[in-house]
Amino acid sequence: MPVERHALKACQAYAEQLSAGKVGHIEHELWPFGQYTDDSQLMREMLLSFVACEEFDPQDFADRFLRIHQQNGIVGASRASHKVAARLAAGIPWRAAGTPAPYARNGSAMRAAPIGLFFCDAADRLLQAACDQAKITHLDLRSQAGAVAIAGAVALSVQVNIIYPPQFLEQLSGWVRAVDAGIANHLEQLADWIELPVDAALAAIAPLGDPPESLKGWEGISPWIVPSVMWSLYSFLKSPNDYWQTICTAIAGDGDTDTTAAMAGAISGTFLGIEAVPKSVSHFLTDQGKWGYQPLLALADLAFHLTRVRQVREEEGLASRWAAASERLSAKLKEN
């Protein structure tokens, strides 16, 4: 947050200082170091929703989205986000409240990571849930596809022990293609750019998806869905075994740094585990004096536990259906 939309050089200097272990030396004008923004706040609300419902319920998440806006708790949200909240408050159903196309920004993807955790073993449900939660704010299919890419990257990071960028991107592209072929093609293209240094990658990725005139004033990675999702994946895939380097690469892309770092960090944290997240910074986490490191960790643990419970229940359900089927079969064989 402290360097969102600062000049490119300032972001890159900040990332270098972070890499050198210097934290908290740039203060935001309004907030202390450690205050997180809407991306992480809404990921937390999604985890809370999942824990309360023991499944992903878009209506419950939309209610929580509305509540945090109404309570003035949201930090750094766009004007469009407040307008969505106003439409939800006016009784417009969640499926219709989102900003219509061609508004294809990244608010749909910035909070999608927990979906990848809940449905890490069920691609069809991951797709449905990622698109549903996206629709609450963004009706454009590209915004929904970007959410699938981020949730999908988290799901893959749960499943695999080693990251091979071409295979990783091929799998993501396969899921995303069901929603938007253009973004699926960009994901495949990204495999060729992972080796590029930051400046060359930035030149290739920032203009992707043809950001509209209204975002032309952004230096680096704008909040347009295509470049911000691609930059987050680039940041992760360039250093899959180094959480901190991934965060610094995301910030070095300038522009919508709080969002790219939130998305890249969620993927990297999933892959590497909590031990890879430096305590020297995570202990600063706060949301206006609440929801610091320990309660967030407890919430994430609970959500993961419930995910496992769901998986075990489904495996047991499958096992008992198999047992019943085999009993019927053996009874039939005896009859004959």
Ligand SMILES: [Mg+2]
């Ligand atoms: Mg942002």
